[in-house]
Amino acid sequence: MPTYAVEALDTVTIAPGSPIDGMDLMSPFVWQEHGRYRMLVRGVPDPLGPHDPTGLIASGWSDDGLHFTLDAQLAIAPGTDPQDADAGGCEDPTVLIADDGSYVVYYTGVDAARSQGVLIAASGPSLDTLVKRRVALAAPAGEGNIKEATFAQTPAGDWRLFYEYAAAEDRGIGASRVGIARAEMLGDPWTSLADPFPIRADSWDNWHLSTGPVCQLPGADPVMFYNGATLDARWRIGWISFSPDFAHVTGRGLEPVILPPPPEDRAKTDIAFAASTIIENGMISLYFSLEDRILRRARIRYYA
Numbered sequence: 439m440p441t442y443a444v445e446a447l448d449t450v451t452i453a454p455g456s457p458i459d460g461m462d463l464m465s466p467f468v469w470q471e472h473g474r475y476r477m478l479v480r481g482v483p484d485p486l487g488p489h490d491p492t493g494l495i496a497s498g499w500s501d502d503g504l505h506f507t508l509d510a511q512l513a514i515a516p517g518t519d520p521q522d523a524d525a526g527g528c529e530d531p532t533v534l535i536a537d538d539g540s541y542v543v544y545y546t547g548v549d550a551a552r553s554q555g556v557l558i559a560a561s562g563p564s565l566d567t568l569v570k571r572r573v574a575l576a577a578p579a580g581e582g583n584i585k586e587a588t589f590a591q592t593p594a595g596d597w598r599l600f601y602e603y604a605a606a607e608d609r610g611i612g613a614s615r616v617g618i619a620r621a622e623m624l625g626d627p628w629t630s631l632a633d634p635f636p637i638r639a640d641s642w643d644n645w646h647l648s649t650g651p652v653c654q655l656p657g658a659d660p661v662m663f664y665n666g667a668t669l670d671a672r673w674r675i676g677w678i679s680f681s682p683d684f685a686h687v688t689g690r691g692l693e694p695v696i697l698p699p700p701p702e703d704r705a706k707t708d709i710a711f712a713a714s715t716i717i718e719n720g721m722i723s724l725y726f727s728l729e730d731r732i733l734r735r736a737r738i739r740y741y742a
Contacts, residue, residue: 439689440658440679440689440740440741440742441691441740441741442661442663442677442691442695442722442738442739442740442741443695443738443739443741444695444696444736444737444738445721445737445738445739446736446737447734447735447736447737448504448734448735448736448737449504449732449733449734449735450466450504450505450506450725450733450734450735451504451505451506451733452479452498452506452507452508452733453505453506453507453508456496456498456507456508457481457494457496457508457509457510457511457512458479458481458494458496458508458512460484461481461482461483461484461494462481462482462483462484462730462731463479463480463481463482463727463731463732463733464479464480464482464711464713464727464730464731464733465478465479465480465493465529465530465531465711465713465727466478466479466713466714466725466726466727466733467479467531467532467533467713467714467725468503468713468714468716468723468725469533469535469714469716470716471535474499474500474501475499475500475501475502475503475506475716476497476498476499476533476565477497477498477499477500477506477508478495478496478497478513478531478533478543478565479495479496479498479506479508479531479733480493480494480495480528480529480530480531481493481494481495481496482494482730482731484731491515491516491526491527491528491548492526492527492529492548492552493527493528493529493530493546493548494512494514494515494516494527494528495512495513495514495515495528495529495531495543495545496508496509496512496513497509497513497565497566503716503723503735504735509565509566511566513531513543513565513566513568514528514531514543514545514560514568514570515528516528517547517570520550521550522547522550523547523549523556523558523573524545524547524548524549524558524570525548525549525550526547526548526549526550526551526552527547527548527552528545528546528547528548529545529546529547529548529555529585530545530546530585530586530587531543531544531545532544532545532587532588532589534589534624536561539563540561540562540563541561541562541563541564541565541568542559542560542561542624543559543560543561543565543568544557544558544559544560544574544587544589545557545558545560545587546558546584546585546586546587547573554577554583555583555584555585556573556575556576556577556584557573557574557575557576557584557585557587557601558570558571558572558573558574559571559572559574574628575587575599575601575619575628577603577604583602583603583604583614584601584602584603585601585602585603585648586601586602586648586649586650586665587599587600587601587649588600588601588649588650588651588652588662589624589652590652590660590684592682592683592684593682593683594683596620596621596622596623597620597621597622597623597624598618598619598620598684599618599619599620599621599628600616600617600618600634600649600652600662601616601617601618601619601649602614602615602616602617602647602648602649603615603617613637613645613646614646614647614648615633615637615647616633616634616635616647616648616649616664617630617633617634618630618631618632618633618634618684619631634680634684634687635647635678635687635690637666641666641692642666642667642668642672642674642676642693642694643664643666643667643668643674643676644668644669645667645668645669646665646666646667646668646671646673647664647665647666647667648664648665648666648667648673648711649662649664649665650662650663650664650665650675650711650712650713651663651712651713651714651715651724652715653715653717653722655717655720655722655740657742658679658740658742659679659680659681659682659688659689660679660680660682660684661677661678661679661680662677662678662679662680663675663676663677663695663712663715663724664676664677664678664712665710665711665712666694667709671707671708671709672708672709673698673707673708673709673710673711674694674696674697674698674710675694675695675696675710675711675712675724675726676690676691676693676694676695677689677690677691677695678690678691694710695724695736695738696710696712696724696726696736697710698710698728698729699728701728701729702729703729706729706730706731707729707730708729709727709728709729709730710726710727710728710734711726711727711730712724712725712726713725713726713727720739721737721738721739721740722737722738722739722740723735723736723737723738724736724737724738
């Protein structure tokens, strides 16, 4: 069976003086643009107080993909009205670049009570002029917390949206799952499809599942570096591949691609969580977070 192997691990740093100085860092969405690396990243106050936002989203750039400088102005901040869908926080940014070069950013908005998450779209000609447009996807009855959006286009031109959601009680109280929806074009309503893959009862991903980035190397099927966990929320990163139309699973790693080291601070979470990928020189650069507070990059090679 084909496999994906980590060949290098690097620390991703943020220069001091950013608007999220001193915060925990997670959800590093990185892409290449005009010869530079760009990033949206979530900052979370540490410690998180009862009235603090669960996330602020900052933008930045780097020349080498490892050392980033963040812009002085936040890209996305929580709504100021308690009724706003993101009054409680802004999380999990995902960037799409339109044909005219403008940005469309999908992110998780958390309500003021921190009880529900929805997928929100914001757009603008630059990352410091983003305007929140609409709630793009909310949970159906019995489920909740739409998070971690990942987009992929099929050879036919239509789109798939992968997302994490909180499963209904009959599927495991408190468990997260990966859902998928379809749209002919971005901006069209999303139609939910059957879940793309299940948990594995006898494996490291036997309770929780969450979406990760999708990418494709020449000659390989599209692959998602997804996040899976046990009941006690020990999160690892694995891989799963699909047919080009995302209708079928074509492969799935038996073991995690990334197994985090023990946390330096035992009070921190035992978690590695994938956020974005870039294809460079025939390899995959996977950006992820450790312990919900520090950023890393893995260089991954595909073996057919």
